[in-house]
Amino acid sequence: MAVAKTYHLVTLGCPKNEVDSEHFERLLVGHLQPAADPESADAIIVNTCGFIEASQRESLEVIRTLAAKKRPGQRLIVAGCLTQIAGDRVRAEAPGVDHVFGVGQWVQVARLLEVDAEAVYDIPDTPARLRGPSAYLKVADGCDAPCTFCVIPRIKGRFRSLPLGALVREAQRLVEAGAREIVLVAQDTTAWGEDFGFAPGKGLPGLLRALSEAVGEDVWLRIMYAYPSRVTPELVQAMAELPNVVKYLDVPLQHGSPAVLRRMRRPHNLEKTFAMVRMLREAMPDIALRTSLIVGFPGETDEEFAELEQFVRAIEFDHVGVFTYSRQPHTPAHDLPDQVPERVKVMRRERLMRIQRRIAARRARTFIGRELDLLVEGSGEDEDGRPVVAGRTYREAPEVDGLVIAYGRAEAGERVRVRIEAAGDYDLFGRLAEESAS
Ligand code: SF4
Known part of the structure; x- marks a missing residue:
């Protein structure tokens, strides 16, 4: 087969996959050119997602479509989470696939494309590519x-932190490439450093301080995917003290019934969870809290679901993602008795979302009349030709939370002041501060 000169990369799944894809693409810089569409590429690479059945189906569908349209001489390479757990299924269901790799095999993919690549996490000295003004920084894997x-531990393996020096250098490169916000991600960001000997939850505060200094005060740092029992006083103090760490925390809690949490083998002492939330709000009164919850876990009774509702009402999160339980092969919960019927899961999800929508809107309304920093993501005009920008304040993480839409003129990547004038269920509306003054 001829040496590939161009490639097209399709990334499916979560921000952590996007980071892997970005690192992989940086291995190819100077060797292969990116092609805008799969048709014109010599090699098509798919970074798959295997998190839940729906994402597995989506990945397979994409692979099958690409395989069906493949030209003679074109190579189709699939890698990532789905192929890690179900490589044989991919081969069987998409016979046009030429090469199958698992997770953490991006160097091998690069070598297959005749790129002399070193380890992906020896981050190469090539400019980072950004989507918008924000960039993800994966601080650990597994x-x-x-x-x-x-199923993630089975797919990704044991927890491994990236070294502090490599992360600092990568963050600086992202800033040089134009990033105005760096979003820290991992399966569990708060476990950073435990494999280097830090006590649980004690490594991340030091990493935050190092990153905060390295990127400068104009660049936001945001923490996603915190594990509740690792939100330590040291972490809260670092978040409160460091001006460029946004007062926002994503802590997936998964449920609010101790019995369900026990069956999930998650931290189930709700008093500790409430104490964590109190500690965060006492140190940072305006902190925006995000969580993810699963409804319809095996055996979830009406009473346990009612406890979850009560939990959501009691904490008043700013943002909540609600997912219906998805039965994963190779996980202990797959074989638990009393699986909840799909329609009950969907009804519970709708019900919880309705409750949360009211809470989120009420919390958002408290910002009406206030001025906040806005990181502009894009600009345009409304139907009357008036200039409008869309962006995010510290309260909204990229891709998962809402936006702030404001009248005024600014370029993507600029940080401007916005005065909030109205709040919807998910988005805020206002005008740029200079506009309101004029
Ligand atoms: S913390 Fe739990 S839910 Fe999150 S990746 Fe690890 S095993 Fe999965």
């Missing part, structure tokens, strides 16, 4: 937690 519903 997971040692025992959550009974989750």
Whole structure:
């Protein structure tokens, strides 16, 4: 087969996959050119997602479509989470696939394309490519937690932190490439450093301080995917003290019933969870809290679901992602009795979302009349030709939370002041501060 000169990369799944894809693409810089569409590429590479059945189906569908349209001489390479756990299924269901790799095999993929690549995490000295003004920084990979519903530890293996020096250099490169916000991700960001000997939850505060200094005060740092029992006083103090760490925390809690949490093998002492939330809000009164919850876990009774509702009402999160339980092969929960019927899961999800929508809107309304920093993601005009920008304040993480839409003129990547004038269920509306003054 001829040496590939161009490639097209399709990335499916979560931000952590996007980071892997970005690192992989940086291995190819100077060797292969990116092609805008799969048709014109010599090699098509798919970074798959295997998190839940729906994402596995989506990945397979994409692979099958690409395989069906493949030209003679074109290579189709699939890698990532789905192929890690179900490589044989991919081969059987998409016979046009030429090469199958698992997770953490991007160097091998690069070598297959005749790129002399070193380890992906020896981050190469090439400019980072950004999507918008934000960039993800993956601080670790893998997971040692025992959550009974989750297949990630099987896919990704044991928890491994990236070294502090490499992360600082990568963050600086992202800033040089134009990033105005760096979003820290991992399966569990708060476990960073435990494999280097830090006590649980004690490594991340030091990493935050190092990154905060390295990127400068104009660049936001945001923490996603915190594990509740690792939100330590040291972490809260670092978040409160460091001006460029946004006062926002994503802590997936998964449920609010101790019995369900026990079956999930998640932290189930709700008093500790409430104490964590109190500690965060006392140190940072305006902190925006995001969580993810699973409804319809095996055996979830009406009473346990009512406890979850009560939990959501009591904490008043700013943002909540609600997922219906998805039965994963190779996980302990797969074989638990009393699986909840799909329609009950969907009804519970709708119900919880309705409750949360009211809470989120109420919390958002408290910002009306206030001025906030806005990181502009894009600009345009409304139907009357008036200039409008869309962006995010510290309260909204990229891709998962809402936006702030404001009248005024600014370029993508600029940080401007916005005065909030109205709040919807998910988005805020306002005008740029200079506009309101004029
Ligand atoms: S902490 Fe997250 S990634 Fe790790 S097992 Fe639990 S749900 Fe899965």
